[in-house]
Amino acid sequence: MSDIKRSISLYSYQDEYYAGVLDLEGCLRETAKTGATGVELLAEQMIRNFPNPIEDEAFRENWFSMLKKYGLTPSCYDAFLENRLFANRTLSLTEQVNMMKRDLHCAKLLGFPVIRTLVSTPMDVIEGSLEYAEKVGVKIGIEVHAPFSLNSGWADGYMEMINRTGTKYFGFIPDMGIFCRNIPDVVADKARRMGASEECIKIVNDAYAKRVSNGFVKIKYDLDLGKANMEYRMSNGMGEMMDAVKAAGGNEGDLWYAGTSFTYSWSEPQDLIDNIDYIFHTHAKFYNVHEDYKETAVAIPEVVEAYKKAGYNGFLSSEYEGGEHLRDVGVDSIEQCRRHQEALRRAIEG
Amino acid sequence: MVQRVIYDPNGFRNVEKDGKVIGYCFGYKAQYYRGFSPSIVRGVKICVDGEEAPQDAILFTNKGETFTLNELTTVVDADMRWEYGEYACFTVLKEGGLAAGKHHIDTEITICPSYMPFPNVAVTGTDFEI
Numbered sequence: 001m002s003d004i005k006r007s008i009s010l011y012s013y014q015d016e017y018y019a020g021v022l023d024l025e026g027c028l029r030e031t032a033k034t035g036a037t038g039v040e041l042l043a044e045q046m047i048r049n050f051p052n053p054i055e056d057e058a059f060r061e062n063w064f065s066m067l068k069k070y071g072l073t074p075s076c077y078d079a080f081l082e083n084r085l086f087a088n089r090t091l092s093l094t095e096q097v098n099m100m101k102r103d104l105h106c107a108k109l110l111g112f113p114v115i116r117t118l119v120s121t122p123m124d125v126i127e128g129s130l131e132y133a134e135k136v137g138v139k140i141g142i143e144v145h146a147p148f149s150l151n152s153g154w155a156d157g158y159m160e161m162i163n164r165t166g167t168k169y170f171g172f173i174p175d176m177g178i179f180c181r182n183i184p185d186v187v188a189d190k191a192r193r194m195g196a197s198e199e200c201i202k203i204v205n206d207a208y209a210k211r212v213s214n215g216f217v218k219i220k221y222d223l224d225l226g227k228a229n230m231e232y233r234m235s236n237g238m239g240e241m242m243d244a245v246k247a248a249g250g251n252e253g254d255l256w257y258a259g260t261s262f263t264y265s266w267s268e269p270q271d272l273i274d275n276i277d278y279i280f281h282t283h284a285k286f287y288n289v290h291e292d293y294k295e296t297a298v299a300i301p302e303v304v305e306a307y308k309k310a311g312y313n314g315f316l317s318s319e320y321e322g323g324e325h326l327r328d329v330g331v332d333s334i335e336q337c338r339r340h341q342e343a344l345r346r347a348i349e350g
Numbered sequence: 351m352v353q354r355v356i357y358d359p360n361g362f363r364n365v366e367k368d369g370k371v372i373g374y375c376f377g378y379k380a381q382y383y384r385g386f387s388p389s390i391v392r393g394v395k396i397c398v399d400g401e402e403a404p405q406d407a408i409l410f411t412n413k414g415e416t417f418t419l420n421e422l423t424t425v426v427d428a429d430m431r432w433e434y435g436e437y438a439c440f441t442v443l444k445e446g447g448l449a450a451g452k453h454h455i456d457t458e459i460t461i462c463p464s465y466m467p468f469p470n471v472a473v474t475g476t477d478f479e480i
Binding site: 011014015016017018019020021042044045046048049050051052080081082083084085086087118119120121225226229327328330331332 | 351352353354355379383384385386387389390392423424426428429431433434435462463464465467468
């Protein structure tokens, strides 16, 4: 029996929250209904006047009583490090470290053992926060989200820091969007509604299949993310794919589909096994789970198998991201999360 | 199943001051997935019936307080955050406001959240009636 636990990131319910259909408690209630035992929170999404209420004891009492009521355990707190708060400068190192400490402190107060930091977090900000992370007992995980990947020049930059400092308070949070065998069907369907042609969709799908079979050229470590991303795209054949789409008379929908195809990537699940000592949380990203509990892009069975083989005992936290492609026709995150949790349960227990 | 509503369907109206119509306003939800400090708003373009509002004629009201676009760049207090899923109100100062009847609005709202290599630009529009 595997010790892998299931969680839901409340990011998943963003469309229902936006519409006022679910509030924070409603999201917790829906999470519990799926059978998940963990909850991941974006405090900046669902706590008004962030971070002030977190300092308030009555607010926290209510938070913990809701967790108890729904039988949920805090799994991960998603931090954002808003370092471009002002138009004329990026926050200084000290300001950014203090912001990171604030998030570690908030996570601690709300019972989260881990915070998720984003790929844009400078290395010296992470290093500057490690002592405080250890003091409050909250780990910092950097999200490994497409176009980034494990076992890459980018990840090596962080491994060097882990080895040099010997820290146990920093590691990776893989996003399962890096295990997409193909582009999600909801994305192609949206492109079709935008007027994309079957010919161009096939060009893009074939180019994606080629990247998967050849292996993606990995992204380099560079604080200039825009530059690193463009190099990554070009070395993965973006230029020739765009030329082919344009030659086929690509319209707005075709070009959107071609461009957005680089939002997805494929890594070998073996990468998880190789790095398991540094993985303490996982974003189980998904885009569309059909009624038969099959995810249309993410290789759930293979990825969960790798986690099992590695002896992972952390959370797989559902993160639904298909909704943004359905806003013109309607979104049902509640049903999608239910299906995804069932898909995860089958893979974990199977 | 939920649909995405961006503009407050009940929010389009003319604004009166001292018995005179001084402009029009509308409610708008930020097209991002979390709340944020208004200081990261880096561009507001409002165009009604093809007429673009001058930058200095635009006011932003959130949680009962009003700022010019220039002032907005320094609004960072936690209590002033533009909350996820909540309408903020944009006012455009325009003598006489908008004529009664049907209109069309197009907006381009740019924000600079951390980590995105490029600004987040929301280009949206809707028909409405005064």
